Amino acid sequence: MASVVTEQEESSPDELPQEALDYFDGDELQARCFIEKYALETDEEGLIETHPKQMWERVAEAMASVEEDQSHWFDEFHWLLEDFTFVPGGRILHGAGNPRDVTLTNCYYTGIEEDSLEAIFDWCKSAARTYSYGGGNGVDIGVLRPQGTPVNNAARTSSGAVSFMELFSTTTGTIGQHGRRGALMISSPVWHPDIEDFVSIKSDDLDSVRYANISVKVDDEFMEAVQAGEEYTLHYESEEVGRVEDTVDARELWDEMITSAHASAEPGILFWDNVKAESPSEYCAPVEGTNPCGEQPLESNGACTLGHVNVASFIEGEFQQDADVDWDGIERAVRTGVRFLDDVVEYNLPLHAHEEQAEQARNTRRIGLGVTGLGDMLAKLRIKYDSDDAIAFVDRLMERIRNWAYDESTEIAKEKEPFPLFDAEEHLDRPFVQRLPQEIKDKIAEHGLRNVALLTVAPVGSGSVLTGTTSGVEPIFQLKYQRRSESLSQEFYEVDHRLVQEYRDATGNEEGELPDFFVTAHDIDPFFRVKMQGTLQPYVDSAISSTVNLPADIDVETVKEVYEYAWELGCKGVTVYRESSREGILISEEESEGDEDAEAQAVEAEEAAQAPVTTEGAAEPSAVTDPQTTPRPRPDVTMGTTQKIETGYGSLYVTINEDERGLFEVFAQIGRGGGYTASFTEAVARLISLGLRSGVPVEEIVEQLEGIRSPKIAWDHGEQIYSVPDALATALQRQLSGEFRKSIQARVDTFADGPGTGAHGEATVKTDTEAEKETVDEEDTDQAAELVSRGRSPECPDCSAMLVYEEGCVKCHGCGYSEC
Template sequence: MEARRENRELTDIELTENALAVLRKRYLKKNDRGEPVERPVDMFRRVAANIAEAELKFKPGEEGRALYEEYRGRFLRMMLERRFMPNSPTLMNAGRELQQLSACFVLPVEDSIDGIYDTLKHQAIIHKSGGGTGFAFSRLRPKNDIVRSTMGVSSGPVSFMAIYDASTDKIKQGGTRRGANMGILRVDHPDIEEFITCKNDNDQITNFNISVAVTDAFMEAVERDGEFELVNPRNGEVTKRVGARELFKKIAYGAWLNGEPGVVFIDRINADNPTPQFPIESTNPCSEAHLPPYDSCNLGSINLALFYDEERGDVDWDELRQTVRTAVRFLDNVIEQNNYPLPQIEEMSKGNRRIGLGVMGFADLLIKMGIPYDSEEGLAFAERVMRFIDEEAWEASRGLAAERGVFGHYEGSRHEARGDRVRNATVTTIAPTGTISLIAGCSGGIEPLYAVAFMRRQADMEMPDVNPEFVRVARERGFYSEELMKKVAEQGSVRGLEEVPEDVQRVWVTSHDISPEWHVRMQAAFQKHTSMGISKTINLPNEATVEDVERAYRLAYSLGCKGIAVYRDGSREEQVLSTGKTAKQPEPQPRHVSLAEARNGRPRTLTGVTKKIRTGHGPLYVTMNDDEFGPRECFIVLGKPGGTASAFSDALGRMISLALKHGATPAEISHQLKGIQDGHPAGVGPNAVLSVPDGVAKAMAEHYLVEEDTAEAREELPIIGACPDCGSGLTRQEGCVVCHSCGYSKCG
């Protein structure tokens, strides 16, 4: 009986259809025809065996072989039970030719042409291997500063960011997708204002997240409404004094406008840096891993939802302890097994041995325990759980140090100063869990539920996809109905639904039910017991003001957060140009019949409107002209004359004009073009532009179909573009971009 149970545990894993689809598409080993040649259980066996091989490096002979067999089994069981998942590169690459197991890296950017382009080459090597990259451009001299070797002037940090961005466009991560970058500039750099606004146009520097490295001195100047000095990093000279609050408002305005830039509190990060001999200037692309140059991320997450003890109504702390300690050993082994893309990265990664054990399924666990996310009880529970995980992780690291030795850069570290012999410089961080939370079947990271249910397209039908735990509760409490499930799926939240009991509404909260203050306070609660940082999105309603963003920043700083990223729903709206009397939108036009003969030639003068739409391929100009019968013609301009984009847009405009001439309505044309996606979306929220045809559809709908802007349409869950895998809406969560339909995650 026991043998059969053991065998079942090591061969079976419960996976949803979406999880299986994601594994087949991105994780499982494939043959030359792109067909999977391993099952999910084979993948986990491959990973467990490869990571356990590190045991043989520390203990030779029979003892090493025994440890290998023991931990191969423990690692496998931990993953098959979905209690722990390593980051995506480890699942994809462990035991395969690439063997690149790290999610992200930080590279230095030196103030020289050689340094800048050496790093550009290193970025390309890392992206080719499947990793993301973080950069601080703060060492670069400002724009128009002198370059003595040529007696010319510098073009400044933002110009070199654009070069790195262009390189990213050409190289796919691990041969499958474009890489992700983080660009950081210190708040006291003379080019800070140009940096803050470099992504105001959503078609610029599209492969970077950007954050401002905010100093304590700056925040103090903001509080006292004082002046703040901008300093040339080349020579330390003050180039300008600015009003701190004015600069603070510009940072907040950028975040209010489209979510960029984020903020990292760089002095606080370095105050907690366990290896001060290697100062931290930047972070990984989602800003939770604070790394010195050439260091790497080594991440994994524990599924908290599976540690609920229903009989006791509490966490099974003993099981959680065991999993934490096994996961720490797993991650330390990853450092040994990793095939690093650069020798400098291998030296720094093995010298610091940073690991980042995090969590997922936190919202699921709160719901099982009946604790509202946005409550004092929820904050206290968050602190309790993370304190336990952090303390147990350090205990595991001390045990590994006794067994294997302290980390290479222990001398000069804060750990040495305390006399604390540990194996790893850091042990915890909370990273985006994206697809690994989908594989584990739980909520992402420490975020609240994004929605209780979704409308998911299956076999050309819209079907409600409801959280199974909510369905169970609804059936047990007697308020289940198919009609209610559809209503929940359409709304996303249960707040305000009369059919749902008040206590259930209180516990089943979603990210958009929760005020920004509670989001920040929850992040701060976890930060108290986390070695590095936290990837989390602070959701703001569309009507939020710049002052609301400023308040969120101040609160995050005052509560001890190490960074903050806000997202205001629907904040990347298209820009519209119109002239003269056409600036006022006309009344909706009635349905048009065939008018080709009546029109019989184009009048010499027509009136109309031109709208400018931001697309993933650059600015799009859509001109719509009317004659006495109604909508008559459409001209579409994109890109330079003579190019493919220009030819395509010109052809689309001609076909639309032909259709209008023969009586097609703007509603019919917009309906045909709306929702077409090409994998390069621009903007966020309901106004996200998914492609050039989708942009044209939006321009026509806005100009002609004002009656379609109904309250029902505005209640849809906000999207920020189209999923490149399935075409469904992307959303922002855990400081990342994810698709809830198929499991795609920009962060892996």
């Protein structure tokens, strides 16, 4: 692990308890994640828990309280939770035994009861209350009539289903709980007549529906029409509207979805016929939509209780040639985990926001047991994630987990009773259940099942920070991360993925290269990622939240092939994320035109620049101290140049104009207009301009800006660019250099040569360190530039490290922040 070197030794004002730091071996990120997200704190007593063991005891006691033999199950649950062998959903760790009224359920789905204005606003009211209790939500707009159909009010025709998405999004963004906004998934069936507007809603306006994920529910009929190149019928029917139909070219609509996904990772695709066919609950609680992250198809008012077996903790002889799995330990964890989650269902019944949610939970007792740390588990077994050996191993692992979970549910049903809506004949007729071993099916027929569904693969988020492992079934995302020091210096430093140090400790290989089984998400073929998901899916009765990370230069056709491959393999859904999607639909019109305008300005400025750039005509420095200083007015015509400088957040275009007295004003453009980075860049440029017009020497402005650091460093013409302000200082320095006294063509040649040339147009020889720095930072820079291009901050709001897109969610590996 990298050490922290700071200039100051003082601790931060909100110093972490030493007990927490000691448990996490001094890892400030893990300790802060525990203290700020999960440790019990009350208004009266302040922070009560300072060590995870106190949390494990609190949670184990709460869950054991619903059992007859509370002492026995306290011990079993404590074993399960200790050292994060099992990671319950965050709501459970936070809420179990907490005196506040908060739900222990992360996921809900609330349907719109009918096609009416009253029902729409009833949904908003219901969702707001759910958010206030800490739950996320899902909604499907397929029940709402399409645009242009008649309504019985002054409007005469409906504004359409899509028009209400902003209302749902705003409701979600407005209501927060424990410092977090609500989370929402809005879905639409592909057959709804408003589907084209749904698909393009975020492409047309980047600020639209910003507090929700969106997904299209695609059926097999549509996919078959895509394959055959046929038309597809959109339709909507209700008693009031009648039947509305329209036909579209299936391939054209599919291409629209894929192009949008290529550009912005949305909409996600849900293969809804696969979801319905594999759902065990269709006969008693048919699923209508999904939770915000998409791994849990749910019925209206349905909820799911989540927990994850940390499979990476069950390896004997880690990283050794004879490394093996503690199968007995995993079986015990799975079986105990099923009972634990079933007890969460019981404990949580009075803690739902609505009685309808409690009733549905009581009737179905749906749970979602999954795994986390799979990427680390494979590495500890010396198995490369993207190998046939990995596929074979995961197939065997998940088959065993499925069988243990279902067998345990029958045992609990025998001891207590089956879930109230259970029907043996109907349940055993479901395709997923039919694939179970015969002995388990016999037990289901005799004793029933305690839970309507048992298995899922959810994003683990902050839970994976606590375990220090890969999240869910994702591969290793990166081998190094940036974190901010907790000391007052607040400097960033690099830290290895914990697995790297564990490998070095276990093998004594302190400095050597890592073996090939340390493969990261960016190195894995996207089709193999889908193949891995397809391997998992037959053993998961709910769904899987997983993101296929794609390089920036991947084409639309490949993205389409990835989605179609997922459908062919029987996946229930898939999300792709292409890094640095600057060329996609999301920004193709507005952003590409912006780039063209900026480059056109550069040419025009070069053609207009007739006079040398100097500081000789600048106002006297004494003007700066004059309290009556007034910025000199702007002339109607100015001359200047535009430079393109690469930053860690994308290309920065800097136009520097001058008048007869010297440098006069600065314009700067990066990312999407009105976005986070663009707004502060414009502010800095305006202040520079104000300073120049008020007589502040250029050298003083440069001195103030140069060297300002940010999380992402880039290279431009052989120079390190530490931040956007540092890039502006660089632009001013280059403007002052003798280089700009040369001919127009020479200057154009100098700055058109691109990375790899020096400031004078000469080839730059990079040191090994520089080359390594560029390699290490390239993937992060792509992600930062992607977020900037979409008008969003690339920095974590909690710690200012870089955000990444993983498991279908924007998250931070620096502090564990997650938007899901």
